[in-house]
Amino acid sequence: METETLSHIVRDNYIIAKIRGEKGKLLERQQIHSLAEFRTQSEILGVLAEGSYGKELSELKEGSSPIETERAVRLGFARGVKTLISSSQGPARDFLLEFSRRFDAYDLAAIVVFKAQGKTWEEFVSTRQPLALLKEAELHRLYSMDDLRTIVGIVGDRALVNRVKGFSMEDLVGEKASLVRDIITGWGEERFYNYLNDKLGGFDRGSCLPIVGGTVDLANLIIILRSKLIGIPSVREHLISSSWKLHDRTIDQLLVAQDVTQALDLASSHPYYHRILSGARQKYEETKSLSFLEVASRKHSIHMSKRIFLGFPYTLGVILAFLVMKENEARNLAAIVAGVGAGMKPDQIRSLVAIPE
Amino acid sequence: MVDCATLTSVTLCPTFWAGLGGGLSVLLSAIGAGIGIGISGPAIAGAGVERPEVMFKTFIATILAEALAIYGLVVGLLSVFHITDALTLAGSVRIFAGGLTMGAAALGAGFGIGTSGSALAAATAEKPEIFSRAVITLILAEALAIYALVTALLLVLQAS
Numbered sequence: 001m002e003t004e005t006l007s008h009i010v011r012d013n014y015i016i017a018k019i020r021g022e023k024g025k026l027l028e029r030q031q032i033h034s035l036a037e038f039r040t041q042s043e044i045l046g047v048l049a050e051g052s053y054g055k056e057l058s059e060l061k062e063g064s065s066p067i068e069t070e071r072a073v074r075l076g077f078a079r080g081v082k083t084l085i086s087s088s089q090g091p092a093r094d095f096l097l098e099f100s101r102r103f104d105a106y107d108l109a110a111i112v113v114f115k116a117q118g119k120t121w122e123e124f125v126s127t128r129q130p131l132a133l134l135k136e137a138e139l140h141r142l143y144s145m146d147d148l149r150t151i152v153g154i155v156g157d158r159a160l161v162n163r164v165k166g167f168s169m170e171d172l173v174g175e176k177a178s179l180v181r182d183i184i185t186g187w188g189e190e191r192f193y194n195y196l197n198d199k200l201g202g203f204d205r206g207s208c209l210p211i212v213g214g215t216v217d218l219a220n221l222i223i224i225l226r227s228k229l230i231g232i233p234s235v236r237e238h239l240i241s242s243s244w245k246l247h248d249r250t251i252d253q254l255l256v257a258q259d260v261t262q263a264l265d266l267a268s269s270h271p272y273y274h275r276i277l278s279g280a281r282q283k284y285e286e287t288k289s290l291s292f293l294e295v296a297s298r299k300h301s302i303h304m305s306k307r308i309f310l311g312f313p314y315t316l317g318v319i320l321a322f323l324v325m326k327e328n329e330a331r332n333l334a335a336i337v338a339g340v341g342a343g344m345k346p347d348q349i350r351s352l353v354a355i356p357e
Numbered sequence: 358m359v360d361c362a363t364l365t366s367v368t369l370c371p372t373f374w375a376g377l378g379g380g381l382s383v384l385l386s387a388i389g390a391g392i393g394i395g396i397s398g399p400a401i402a403g404a405g406v407e408r409p410e411v412m413f414k415t416f417i418a419t420i421l422a423e424a425l426a427i428y429g430l431v432v433g434l435l436s437v438f439h440i441t442d443a444l445t446l447a448g449s450v451r452i453f454a455g456g457l458t459m460g461a462a463a464l465g466a467g468f469g470i471g472t473s474g475s476a477l478a479a480a481t482a483e484k485p486e487i488f489s490r491a492v493i494t495l496i497l498a499e500a501l502a503i504y505a506l507v508t509a510l511l512l513v514l515q516a517s
Contacts, residue, residue, distance in 0.1 A: 013475040014399035021407025021482030087403075313476055 002202045004091070008314040012092045015084060016313060019322045022080065023309070025052055026329055029355050035336050036349040041069055044337060052076060053333070066341030067126055070334040077330035078131040081323065091204075095316050098195045099323055103132035105188020108155045109181040111142050115151075116172035148172075152184070160187045163238050178290075179226045183238050186219035190240045197242075200316065207317020211304045211324055213244025214273075218297040220246060221254070221267055225290055228260050245272040260284060276300045291352075298328050298354035328354055371449035372440055375516070378449070378456030379436030382509065385460025386429020389467025389502075393422025396471025397478065404482035411481045414488055418474025421499045425463040425470070428506045432459040435513045448516035455512030462505030469498030 008016070027035075031047075038044050041064075045057055053076035060072055085096045106129050114124045121143050125136070134155065145151050148169045153161045163183050172180055193212045196205055220240050227235040235255055243251070250270060257263035261281050268277040276296045283292045305321035332353040339349035367373050397418035405412030436452045473494040481488045 009472055009475065010396060013396060013479070014403040017400040017403030017475065017479040017482055018407055020479035021404050024408070024483035024485075313479060 004200075004202055004204050005312075005314055007090065008092070008316070011090060012088065012314070012319075015088045015092060016318055018084070018087065019319060020313075022052065023322050023325065026325055027051070027332075032332055032336070032353060032355050033350065035333070036339070036346045036353070038340060041066060041337060041340055044333075044340060045069065048333070052080060055079070066337050069337045069341075071126060071130075073330050073333045073337070075130050077326055078129070080326060081131055084319070091200075092316060092319060094199075095319065097133070098192060099320070100131050100133055102188045102192050103129045104134050104155060105185050105191070107132045107134055107139060108142075108152065108188075109184035111139065111151060112148060112169070112172065112184065113177050113181050115143065115146075116169050116177050148180075156184070156187060159241065160184065163187065165237065166232075166234070175226055175230050179223065179230060179232075179238070182219060182223050182226060186216070186223060186240045189215050189219055190242050193242050193244075203312060203314075204316040207308050207311070207315040208320050209244065211301050211308070211317075211320055214300050214304060215297060216240055216242055217244045217246040217273070218293065218300065220251065221273075222290060222293050222297075224251070224254050225260050225263055225293070228257070228263060229290070246270070260290075273300075276303075295352070295354045298331070302328055302354060369446060371444040371446050374446070374449035375436055375440045375444060375452040378453035378513075379433040379440075380456070381453075382429045382436065382456035382459040383426075383433035384429075385457075386432075386463035387426050389429075389460075389463035389465070390422050390424075390426035391467070392464070393425060393467035393470040393474065394419050396468075397422060397474030400475035400478040404478040408482045408485065411478075411485050411488070415474070415478040415481055417492065418470060418477060418495055421495060422467060422470045422474070424499070425467055425502050428502055429459055429463050432456055432506070432509045432513060435510070439513065439516050441517075444517065451512045451516045455509035455516075458505050458512065459502075459509035463502050466498055466502035466505075469501065470495060473498050 035044055035047060038047075045060070048054065048057055053073055056072040056075040056079070057069070060068060064072075081096065081100060085093060085100070088096055110124060110128055121140060124139075124143060128139070142151050142154060146169060148164060148167055149161055152164050160183075164180060167176070167180050189212065193209075193216045196208045196212055200208065220243065223238055223240070224235055227238060232238070239251070250266075253266055254263050257266055261284065264277070264281040264284055268274055268280045270277065276299060280293070280296070284290065301324045305324045308315075308317045308321040311317075332355070335352040336349055339352060397415075401412060401415045401418065404415055432455060436456055439448070439452055477488070477491045477495055480491045
């Protein structure tokens with residue numbers, strides 16, 4: 001038996017049992033479907049009041065906006081992760097902290113996009129993911145800066161600064177803003193992927209890589225497709241340097257594809273990703289948007305997470321699998337609240353959520 | 358009568374072998390029970406935090422682990438009761454073998470109960486309805502110690 005496994009059995013069984021208990025309380029497919037049917041936010045809050053987000057939702061005032069409700073859901077997720085961090089020790093704690101560091105990239109991406117859109121600091125703070133490790137004072141300092149590369153250079157590394165070369169805050173509109181957001185969040189995912197590769201071994205590494213590796217690959221795919229959509233010639237400079245199953249040859253083929261539809265055809269014939277990317281071209285042609293890929297990426301992560309839960313229980317993969325499912329649930333709820341708030345139809349809302357099958 | 362006072366003659370001393378057997382039985386069984394409780398206990402606590410209603414049911418793992426120490430104690434006490442002037446070297450080696458069998462088996466069973474009890478607590482926290490099926494592995498781990506207990510009792514009781 002490997003040392004890490006023995007360490008998980010002896011040291012991490014508290015947190016693993018806790019995670020299993022929390023997993024049993026995750027919202028089922030049918031419950032998510034039902035929530036999308038509601039017409040008012042208060043109906044949704046009534047259903048969620050008894051669950052794991054109850055504490056944060058109960059603090060909402062009467063007539064709270066969808067943004068406040070989304071934030072309450074995010075706070076509920078963040079509280080759950082922070083509780084896990086405080087009840088863990090050793091490598092499991094390091095792993096959870098590294099998982100939380102991913103959200104620094106999400107904060108950074110949000111700062112850049114919000115600033116480019118001319119939004120205020122208050123608007124940014126009300127929507128940010130509270131799990132990130134960056135302090136609010138530091139974020140506020142970043143928000144007062146105007147140069148994209150300076151902002152990115154403070155939180156990120158040289159690789160990220162090079163990846164956003166050629167962009168400036170002034171020209172970040174529409175798909176270009178989305179591309180920079182994808183580059184920055186992709187860098188966060190890559191950092192976590194590199195941590196798994198460098199610091200973990202054995203079962204731990206083997207169980208986590210399919211989830212995080214898939215996320216990195218699909219992030220790269222989205223960057224390529226978005227670059228094609230905008231018509232950026234030097235796409236390779238913006239790509240994540242790591243990859244899991246999307247090997248260099250495939251990336252080369254995607255880069256030389258003439259347009260988004262051809263690239264999507266290539267991606268959907270990939271031996272590893274064809275399951276989640278089948279019909280991608282049709283979805284793109286129907287919606288003329290790449291947002292379905294984000295949902296596909298989340299669905300892939302959930303699929304992998306469910307497989308991990310069926311396997312050996314004493315690995316860090318079980319912790320990651322739960323966090324992926326919980327994060328997905330929080331995102332689904334945020335999408336439902338936003339969708340209901342915007343008066344969208346249930347079918348439209350369902351297209352925004354990634355539901356485990 | 359063998360003189361057990363010197364180191365050279367101690368290997369021929371029935372009291373030494375019988376005492377060692379009884380001591381090992383208690384010691385190794387206690388370690389096994391400790392491992393079982395130590396591994397399953399935190400998982401039961403973790404499961405109880407999320408689902409207090411399953412905590413009482415999952416306590417069965419710690420109870421079964423504690424039983425290992427009792428098996429060891431029974432074999433140990435019986436070994437001590439057999440240490441008399443009439444005890445032969447052959448009889449004392451039986452007691453030693455019985456004690457070692459019980460202790461070593463309890464050590465293994467303790468690890469098995471700990472890990473399967475921990476998994477039982479986690480699984481029951483996730484799906485309380487599977488408890489009655491998941492508990493089977495725990496009982497099978499406990500059975501290992503019961504096999505050793507039967508063998509050890511036969512060995513110890515035939516010692517005199």
